[in-house]
Amino acid sequence: MPKNNINNETPMEKLMTLAGDSLLNYLAAAAREQSLNNADTLFGQKEEEITPTFNLLGPTLEQRKKYLQIALNNGLIEAREIISQLPQSEKILIEVGTPMIKIYGLRAIREIKMLSPESYIVADAKVADLAEREVALLAGAGANAATCLGVAPLETIEEFINACENYKIDSMLDMMNVESSIAVLKKLKKLPSVVILHRGVDETEFSKEKVIPYYQIKQIKGRFNLMVSVAGGDTPLEIQSAFFNDADIVVVWKNFMQADESIGQLADSFLKEIR
């Protein structure tokens, strides 16, 4: 090892270099011993009950209204900036995006709920398995709605819808990469609160020919009593098209990706569109 590295070592590292493997082994054995002692008390307890405290009196969606859902995907600092620039409106829903949840965990939902306690928070967790457990965690963190993948096993989707009902949050079923949304909905015993028609970001980037299936909005709303959300459009024209085609919620993210001064104005103009 080069000399300067030794000089930069912390006291703990120095001790380890001096004592070599025997100390490491001793410490690892001590950790194991401690774990054995912990095991009985730790695993004897029941798993912590998760009580959804925030969402019982929180904002709710109304079927006749139109909403703009703003997806936050770019880290907590930018999320803070974006939220600070948004106009106060019950018609603006805040989405904690999938990368945010996977990078920060439930902390992302908790912090955004703290920043904007009055807002309706959508946790875009894209549940694909273990639905009950995930919904419990998301609801416990303060989400008002959670998303599940329409391509997930039917058992998972049903478990998800039931769990959302139990935890008093809205269930959103994301139809990304689903060929026939109606075929999925027909198989379900219970309907979700919202269906999301979705063109993924990668799809948008790499396959320009894939379009958002607006025609499905009316098909779905004609057959089922639920709200339809449209995600994957990122131009004002696409947002107009979505509402014109009877979408209840439009999800935007690209224009909101980088926080800048125009965010407030953008949200204002979207709000005008949906009036």
Added chain:
Amino acid sequence: MLLNRRLKYLQIAFNRSLPEVETMINLLPPSDRILIEAGTSFIKNYGVSGISQLVSIWEWRLGHKGYIVADLKCMDRGFTEVKAAADAGASAATCLGLAPIETINDFIKSCLEIGIDSMVDMMNVEFPFEVLQKLKKMPDIVVLHRGVDEQLNKEKMIPHHNINRIKGAYNVFISVAGGEGLKDVTRTFFNGGDIAVVWRPFYNEPNLTTQLAEQFLTRIKGHAKE
């Protein structure tokens, strides 16, 4: 690929709370044949800091860096998630076989660039072959999977028959998830699977972590190619 193609592995998925997972990992026998999986709900709970905690706990237990799988189940925007998991110290990440082909291709490319193993999870995919045929490049590992919620449906079987069909056509490692007993793990290795993923026995009886892991490891040794 970071794994040795000649060896068989046991992947243990963790979804309990961090203090519990830490205790359980410390109870595991220190073996390179054990891969530690940060389960999807664990990641959604703790984020990438949860992954880096598992990396250091397992490294401490093994005495050197171990293999950590981040079960991200990517469905879109693979690069962001893969990069974050790799930065946290993960050795592999998962993408859903149900995701758009563009996402899977981008996921595999990102994993290769970043230097971690790519796993494509075929949960709820009726014909894994059809997905593999459409890809520009093969992933390192294909996961044949019966989901936890699907296990409520007794008719759904783990597709062991697909293992040799896929391995016959493509040079990939096969991991099998969704079988939980010793019998299932034996069946996985007997049918040519390279990695058996287990979850429930450890989740249900964390107290027995040491004994369970040792039992499962004997099944690997029985099928070692060394």
